[in-house]
Amino acid sequence: MMKQCGSDFLIKAVQDFESSSDHQSETDVITQTKTQVKQPKLYAVIMHNDNYTTMDFVVYVLVEIFEHNIDKAYQLMMQIHESGQAVVALLPYDLAEMKVDEVTALAEQESYPLLTTIEPA
Template sequence: MSEFDYEFDSDVVTEEDIEVREPRLYHVMLYNDNYTTMDFVVYVLETIFHHSGPAAEKIMLDVHQRGKGVAGTYPRDIAETKALQTRNLAQEHHFPLKCVAEPV
């Protein structure tokens, strides 16, 4: 008996034999601070996250009033990339905006 002794019903792999899982999603969270302007947060939401003006303003108000807000929900790689882009843009404009990717 071989080390790799398997029994197969057929040599053809069908769709029923393949398990496909959706990737785990992550929220990109923006956190409020006392220095980053509301206009800059709206700018970030429009340029990096591609939100419309009214949607960006609503998210910015969530960040301002509740202390944090969800900028978007993406698979892990995309969420981490957008969080990094946001932090880099904030640093270029001398703002301490905190942005992280958190599991949903």
């Protein structure tokens, strides 16, 4: 009878061990979750042509504020001049708004009426 009592204890101990949360058997399934970061919605920053802002100033703004290289800045400036406007950047709203504010402040400082707007892309 003692043996049976001891084996019952052993069986119970094994069952408890196997059901404990700290133990993983070979048949346990491990679940991994991938987190996907949702990309922010992009907005078009549009620069508009006017009859007063110099082409050199527009190129300067495109290089300094929007970080275009000189060739791309010149190409965009010509598109603005010939078409009346051009998309100069696609950015999340907060960043687009910050860039527009920078352009506006710099243009006002130089007494240019350069207009830059934001639209959903």
